Amino acid sequence: MTDALIQAVAYLFTLQSLSYLALGTGIGLLFGAVPGLGGTTALALLIPLTFGMDPDAAIVLVGGIMGGVPFGGSLSAILLNTPGAAPNAATCFDGYPLARQGKAGAAIGAAATASALGGLIGVAFMLAVIPIAKAIVLLFGPPEFFMLAVLGLSAIAVSTGGKLLRGLISGGFGLMLAFVGFDEVGGGLRYTAGVEYLWDGVQLVPALIGLFAIAEMIQLSTVGGRVAIGSSTERLSHVFDGVKHVFGNLSTLLRGSAIGAFVGAVPGIGGTVASFLSYSTARQLSKDPESFGQGNIQGVIASEAANNAKDGGSLIPTLAFGIPGSAEMAVFLGVLVLHGLEPGPRLLLDHEDLIYGLIMALSLACVMASVAGLLLARYLVLITRTDVRYLAPIVTSVALIGAYALQSNFGDVIAAAMFGVIGYLMVRYDYPRITLVIALVLGSIAERSYHQSLMMSDGSYTIFFTRPVADTLLALIIVSLALPALKLVTRKLTGSGHGH
C-alpha cells in the first residue's frame, strides 16, 4: 500500500500530471459553476479526449474535474442563489442571504475552506474504509435504501424555514413529480400524457436550473437593483473571515464531512441527500436554529463539507463494485472501462497505483480549487454588484444553454423554462422550493426500494423492521422528527423562549 502511495505521489508531482490536474480542476470549477453543466457533462465531453491518453494521465484529469466541480457549484449558489449542481442546493439557504447582506466574500471563504477540508476528510474516510468496503456495501439492500430515502424526506420537515404546511405542500408536489415516467418496477408509463420526453421522468437538473437560476432572475428583474443589497461601499476583504469561521465551527465541519462520506458510500443515494442531511443536522443541533436560512455561515460550512466529502465516499461502491453512486460516477466508470480497467473487487488489488493516483489527484484538486476560489473571490463578488438588467439576460441564457448541453435535448430547455415559472410563483407566494427538490430526488428511490423490499419478503412488512441497519435508520428518522417537537416542549417548560 505504501509503495503504491509513494509511486502515486511521485507521479502526481511531475510537470505533466500537475498540468493535467490544473486543467481538470479549472474545467471542474467552470463546469461546476455554470448551472446545468456539471461533472457529468464535463466527463462525458472529455471521454473521446481521454481515449488517446495513457490511463494515469486520464485518471489525473478526471480526479481534477471531480475535485473542482463541487466547489465551483457553491460559487453560483452563493452569488446567484443558483446551485451549480443539485448537491449545492443546500448551500443556497444561507450562502445567498449572506451575499445579499454584502458578505459574499465571507461565504465564499467558508465554502472554499469547508470544501477543501471536507474533500480531504472524505478521501481519508475512503482510505480507512476500503478494507471493509464490501461489508458496508452489502449491508445496504432495498429495505435500507427505503429507510435512508425516508430519512432524507424527513429532512423536509426541518428545511421549511418555519413554514411547515407550505413546505409539506411543495414536498408533496415534488413527490407527485417524482412518480412521472416509466415505472421500473411494474413496467408501465405514468402521467406522461403521451410526451416521449417524460418517459424518463421529470429530470432533476433542468428542474433545478428552472427553480433556482431562472426563477431567481425573474424575481430579481421584477424588483431591479442588484443581488447585494448591503452597503455597497463595504470592503471585499471578508474572505478570510469566512476561512476563520470554518475553524471556529470545527464540529459542524467534521459532522458534515462524516455525513457526506457515509452517504456518498451508499450507492444510489447521492450528494444531494448528503448535503441536505448535513444541513438539517447542523440546524437541528444548533442553539439558534431560527438564524439558519437568514445567513448563518454554519449552513454553508455544513453543506459544502458534506458535498465534497461525498466524492471520496462514493468512490467506494464505484471502484469496488462498479456501481455508480451518481450520474457523474457512471460516466467515470465509462472512462475506466475504456482504459481497460474493469471495476470490481480486483481493481483495487490489480491497479493499486492508479487508484491511489486518483485519490491523490482528487485530494489535491479539492485544495487547488479552493485556493483558486479564495484568490478569485474578490472579483467573483462583483457579480453580486452587477445591475440585474445586465445580469438576468446573461444568467438566463447560460442556464438555458446549460440545460441543452446536458443531453442535447430540447425537452430539457422547455422543462427548465417551465420550472422557472413554477419557481418564480413559489418565491412570490412564499412556498419553499427546496422541499420540492428533496422530494423529487428521493421519491423514486423510496418507491422503488419499497416495492423491491416487498418482492423480497413476498409482501411481508416485517422486512423493514427485522434488519439491524434498517432499524437503526428508522430510529434516526424518529429522532429527527421528534427532536424539534422536544425542543419546543422543553423551551416552553423552561419558559426561556429565546426572546421570540
Added chain:
Amino acid sequence: MRRLTTKALGAFGIMLLSMTVASAQFPEDDIDVIIPYAAGGGFDSYVRGVLPIMQKYLPNDVNLIPRNMPGAGGRKGATAIYRARPDGYTIGAFNLPGLMLPEILGERVAYDLTKVTWLGRLSEDQYLLVASGSSGITSIEHLRALGRPVKFTATGAGSSAHAASVIAARMLGLDASVITGYQGSQAYILAVVRGDGDVALGASNSIGSYLDTGDLRVIASLERESSFPDAQTPAELGLPDLSRLSLQRMLGAPPNLDAEARAVLVDALAQALADDDLKSWSESVGLPYAPLSAEAARENFANQRALYEEFKDFL
C-alpha cells in the same frame, strides 16, 4: 467502323469511369452514428471502440461521429435512426432484445425494427445463471427443490434481463418471480451477492470478479460453448434454446437504405470487425466482439424476434 468502335469504347470507358466515380462518391461527408444510450456505458464503449477502425476502411477520409442520444430506454435514439434519411449519413446502434421488447409487448413505438437495414452485429453477451456463493444452491435441481418460487433479480420490467429471466425460468420449468427495478447489470448482480434474490442471469464480464472471490457461483451456463467446465450447459440440460437468450449490440441504418451507401458501410464494418487492431484493443479492455455479417445479422434478428414472440404472453 473503326471510329465507331473507338467512339463506343470511349463512351463505355466514360460510363465505367463515371460509375467508379459514383461508387467512390459515398461518403462525401462525415457520418453520424447514433448511440441510443448515455456516454460511458458498456453499449457506448462497444460502439466507440469500433468506429475509429471502421473509419479507416471508408473511402474519402470521412469521419464516423458518435452521437449519444439517451432517453426513454433507448426508444428516442432508435426512433431518430429509424426516421433519418436513408442516405447512409445517419446510422446507429441497436440493443437486442431491449429495443425489440416494447414492440412485442404491444407498446406503440415510433420505429419498426423489422424494417431496419442491418449492417452487422458487434457483440453478443451470453448469460450465466449465478447464485450467491453462500446460498448453498449449486444446481438447477436445487432450485426446483426449493419448494417456493425462485427469486431472480433484474433491471427494469420489460428490459432484456427481465425477459431473459422469465423465459429461462419457463424453459427450465421453474416457478419463479423477478425482483425488478435495479439500476444496471452490476446492481442486480450485486443484489444476488447480498441475498435480495436467489439467482440472476449475468453476462460473464459483469460477474467475473465475484467468481474469483467466491461471492457468486455459476450454476448453469446459457452459453453455446460453456466457458465454465463445471457448469451445466443448455445441451446437457436438453434445452438448446436456452442459448438463444443473450444481449446483442447491432449496427443498423434507416429502412430502404441507399444501395451504394449500404455496400460501402457493410464492407467497412466487416473489415473493421476482422481488424487486428480492434481485436487487440478488445482483448486489452475486456470487451469481446462477436461479429456477424449484415446477412447473418438479419437472420439473427428474425430468430431473436421469433423467440420473444413465442414467450410474449409470459412477459
